[in-house]
Amino acid sequence: MNKTINTGIIACPALAMAALTTVSCSHKQEQAPAAGRYNIVYIMTDDHTAQMMSCYDKRYASTPNLDRIARDGVIFTNSYVANSLSGPSRACMLTGKHSHKNGFTDNTTCVFDTAQVTFPRLLQQAGYQTAAFGKWHLESLPTGFDTWEVVPGQGDYYNPDFITMQGDTIQRHGYITNVITDLSLDWLENKRDKERPFCLLIHHKAIHRNWMSDTCNLRLYEDRTFPLPENFYDDYAGREAAAAQEMSIDKDMDLIYDLKMNRPDKSSRLKALYEKFCNRMDSAQRRAWDDFYSPIIADFYSRNLSGRELAEWKYQRYMRDYLKVVKSLDDNVGRVLSYLEEHGLLENTLVVYTSDQGFYMGEHGWFDKRFMYEESFHTPLVMMLPKGLNRRGEVPEMVQNIDYAPTFLSLAGVEVPEEMQGVSLLPLLTGEKVEGWRSALYYHYHEYPAEHSVKRHYGVRDSRYKLIHFYNDIDRWELFDLENDPYEMHNIYGERGTEGVTRNMMHLLDSMQVLYDDPVRLRFPLNDKLQ
Ligand code: SGN
Ligand code: CA
Secondary structure, three states, X not given: XXXXXXXXXXXXOHHHHOOOOOEEEEOHHHHOOOOOOOEEEXXXXXXXXXXXXXXXXXXXXXXXXXXXXXXXXXXXXXXXXXXXXXXXHHHHHHHOOOHHHHOOOOOOOOXXXXXXXXHHHHXXXXXXXXXXXXXXXXXXXXXXXXXXXXXXXXXXXXXXXXXXXXXXXXXXXXXHHHHHHHHHHHHHHHHXXXXXXXXXXXXXXXXXXXXXXXXXXXXXXXXXXXXXXXOOOOOXXXXXXHHHOOOEOOOOOOOOOOOOOOOOOOOXXXXXXXXXXXXXXXXXXXXXXXHHHHHHHHHHHHHOOOXXXXXHHHXXXXXXXXXXXXXXXXXXXXXXXXXXXXXXXXXXXXXXXXXXXOOOOOHHHEOOOOOOOHHHHEOOEEEEOOOOOOOOEEEOOOEEHXXXXXXXXXXXOOOOOOOOOOOOOXXXXXXXXXXXXXXXXXXXXXXXXXOOOOOOEEEEEEOOEEEEEEOOOOOEEEEEXXXXXXXXXXOOOOOOOOHHHHHHXXXXXXXXXXXXXXXXXXXXXXXXXXX
């Protein structure tokens, strides 16, 4: 029997139909795993970009434990977020809905409405044990979990505070990535009912700004000099919103807060915040920290760098700091994998590793995220699959973080609510041939005016082209041919010869805004020539 899985797509213009998902697959229903057979371990980091995972990109990092997940399981090569920012990504992930539907559009003005349908709550109702540890960042506290302990706001790297289920704030000693893993492993080993299936969310603070390494990793990567991205000195020609951002390594990265060049006679905008973070350290941590940074600080100020020399020095320090934080993360993912393996849990557990979004590692001269350009629209996604899910290696299909909730629910045999806009990835994981998978994705970034000054925009990406509209205090369109211009340096919107592509992409964007019911719609700029 052939079944067509309705993936929540509503009627849309014929042109766009091909881009949207109607998955035809045979025998899916019959072969779906029995309810409650599988556990879920969902590990999400903050700001970990695919360029800094060796399974995606061999140039910089060494991440053997993450690579193991990719090697033994699957690695998604076209994995994207719906809104490249922490809180919004978390809300998309929990609800399976785009930001305008789940209400959490930005980090600065929103409080997550806990009355909403989320996958943890549905799993809990279906008999799963649910637990969450680490960064939460949704302003309201977790619901739908049997157990949780989360950090307030962004959390601290050293000796972090945690909010407990009893409503207390307690300080835990140690480096945050280790502490979050300790809490998770303790729950797995000592707190859960071993007879029942579970869903565990491990949400790391790392590798968020300001990239503070564990003391044991401080000396790593110091002998490495990293190649500058080709477009480090981007002039943003033809991309007005890109020119307006405030996330440049050269201009906006803080020498003290971000790069740790603190000295009593030096000041900076974020010096006080840096000192607050350092003051959380105990004396041994502080000694190790100062022993490492003192000679680098002395050397830096003695050299009086400026211009491109200074920008490139900043880039090298940024890369080293970020990679040291990645090392702790990878080690701690290894601890979780070892635990699952040693306790015979890998066979019936889906292990997911992802990030709340990608990040710029000097591409376009930037750090941070937010833009729909590839580095931050993309997010890493690797999975180790339990028995019965036979797909292996690269998964090139286009997926988005709104798909996670439907995936976990269908894996657990729980019905996916109509209101979820994502699509279950389960058909991709079973190893059978899937036809008619979606061929385009919708994106909408809302947080402006705000830190880093990235203007509001929405857009659509298919396998070759990307159309973006920056709006609010600007009205600019950008069109990129990703095949010929993978780094999005050349905005071809309005160029002769692009009329057909522009028209198709405009219609696609329009149909996606209808499909996802986004109240902020494009004001259709199709003129006679384009129609
Ligand atoms: C903080 C950071 C920003 C970052 C946002 C959002 N500034 O405000 O650089 O863009 O978080 O990041 S800091 O001075 O506090 O470090 S997110 O990943 O949580 O969305
Ligand atoms: Ca983030």
